[in-house]
Amino acid sequence: MANPILEWMRDRRITEVECILPDMAGVARGKIIPKEKFASDQEMRLPEVALLQTVTGDYPDAHMLDLTDPDMVLRPDPATLRVVPWATDPTAQLIFDCFRSDGQVVDVAPRNVLKRVLALYAEQGWAPVLAPEMEFYLVAPNPDPDVPLAPPIGRTGRTEFGRRSYAIDAVNEFDPLFEDIYDYCDAQGLGIDTLIHEIGACQMEINFVHGDPLDLADQVFLFKRTVREAAFRHQMYATFMAKPMESEPGSAMHMHQSVREVKTGRNLFTLPDGKPSPAFFHYLGGLQTFLPQGMPFFAPYVNSLRRLSRYTAAPINVQWGYDNRTVGFRVPHSSPENRRIENRVAGVDVNPYLAMAATLACGYLGMVRRIDCTEPMQSNAYELPYQFPASTDDALEMLSGSEALASVLGRRFVDMYVALKQKEFAEYFRVISPWERKFLLLHV
Incomplete structure (x- = not known):
């Protein structure tokens, strides 16, 4: 055969x-x-x-x-x-x-964790649809971790300065690199779409075409490697750290998500008359209720938490709103059949399989438990209190105690992930930073 x-x-x-x-x-x-x-x-x-x-x-x-x-x-x-x-x-x-x-499947394998969540949707006759947006920085080669990162030199022979949001010329500085990225992605069948320059110095964003979450997680997994490899060949680094430079905004992996009914193909977030459905509001309610419990999947490193601070173009709470970029969950303008929710919390440093599994798990719990959401936020959500865990210990304690998320993602996986992160965070806190030596060595 x-x-x-x-x-x-x-x-x-x-x-x-x-x-x-x-x-x-x-x-x-x-x-x-x-x-x-x-x-x-x-x-x-x-x-x-x-x-x-x-x-x-x-x-x-x-x-x-x-x-x-x-x-x-x-x-x-x-x-x-x-x-x-x-x-x-x-x-x-x-x-x-x-x-x-x-x-039997290995229950701690990230790809299997996502498959487990998708199987729960399938049991309900549902099929989630997802589209990630990937932000990343181009930086000059930096083999010494003690030296701060800096933007690379573009075709003009200069490093980027100031804010160049959506500037076409700023992207064109690196045309040869992006031509290789698009060629490499095309050769691999990675469904990348729009390329834009983001807020930070040499911060870029590439969006993916919406589709099946498992396929998109595979694509993001390969995309990160692809961009890094292409950058090496142009004498620069590409980094997917959530907060690589202290004076620049962080990088996110925004996830647009909706759910379709398998039999009919209709968007479950929209009623026949075009209005938002109860499932839409319940999905939001699940995100608002359970996402703080799953924060280690959306902010997996100490560096991730640096991104989630007030007035840094990143959310600090679980508010939602229509076309409001200051909230954790934005509902973009769209036709009724394309109604979707954008989860803006995840950093681009996440494991895509686990971040997608976790956001879908929150929405699933909201739909099956019919959890109500708050009223939409119509003003600046940065003015409201911080609603995420305040420390790595708090985040891991909340995740470990979340029976709801463990029931969807798997208890052994959650316990193993928490143990792994405890080890990782302990290793981080053993390191004495330059800031501590600078301000504490002779001053306290």
């Missing part, structure tokens, strides 16, 4: 295969193997702890892990087969799904 994956590789004279899977941070883990070896055995094995590394390469405390260190069975998803357009030799990449030796 013909194997479509092998036929695809043969047609493109593929010599190597990058077998990848996203870990908890959204980092690509896996193996690079010759095509002949892949053809002889398309299953692959890696230990489960490959998924469970902190961003520093450490692991949760031992009591959280299976001390036998078992292998996962990894199986490729044929829908994710793509070329690696920047590779010197013809190379393919495949995203793998994680299973146990008994055939």
Whole structure:
């Protein structure tokens, strides 16, 4: 029987295969193997702890892990087969799904967490639709982490200064880079759309065409790697840190979301007469109620919290409003059939699988529990109190105690994620910052 994956590789004279899977941070883990070896055995094995590394390469405390260190069975998803357009030799990449030796899915694998949430929607006869917007910075090469980041030099030979929001000329400074990004994305079938210059110095935004959340999470996962690779080839860095420079705004991954009825294809957020439906308001109610409990998925690092401060073009509360960019949940102007909600809370540093799973979990809980939302905010929400957890400890405590989110995302996954983040935050707080040395060394 013909194997479509092998036929695809043969047609493109593929010599190597990058077998990848996203870990908890959204980092690509896996193996690079010759095509002949892949053809002889398309299953692959890696230990489960490959998924469970902190961003520093450490692991949760031992009591959280299976001390036998078992292998996962990894199986490729044929829908994710793509070329690696920047590779010197013809190379393919495949995203793998994680299973146990008994055939059960690995419940802590981020891709499986998102699939679990989508299955709950499917049980209701619903299909969520999602469209991410990716903000990122271009910066000059910076191999020394003790040196602050700076904008790169563009075609004019100058670094960017001031605010260049929506400036076409500011984007054109880096035309060769963006031509490569678009070419690389086209070669991989990544559905990118609009490119704009954002508020910050050399801060850009690229939007994706709306679609299935799992497919979009795969695309974002590959897109981050693509942009970084393209930037390397133009002697600059691309960073998806949420707050890379202290004097510049942070970067977000805004998520536009709606829900369609599978049988009819209609938007559940809209009634036949074109007015907003109860499901629309319940989805908002779920976001308002449960998103603060899931903040570690939307602001996963200490740096993420720096972005979520007053008057920094990032939300500080769970208010919602029509075409109001100061709120956490904006409802853009649209036709009734395209009614959607934009979650503006997530930083661009998130794991896309987990951020999408979490935002959909909040909306799902709101719909099935029929949770009412507040009245829409019609003024500046930055003037209102901060409504997110005040610290990393508070955020993890709220997530750990959220039985509602655990029921949707999986209790073992939530416990493992909290343990991993506790380890990561503890590592951060061991580091003495330049600010502390500057102001405390001889002054206190």
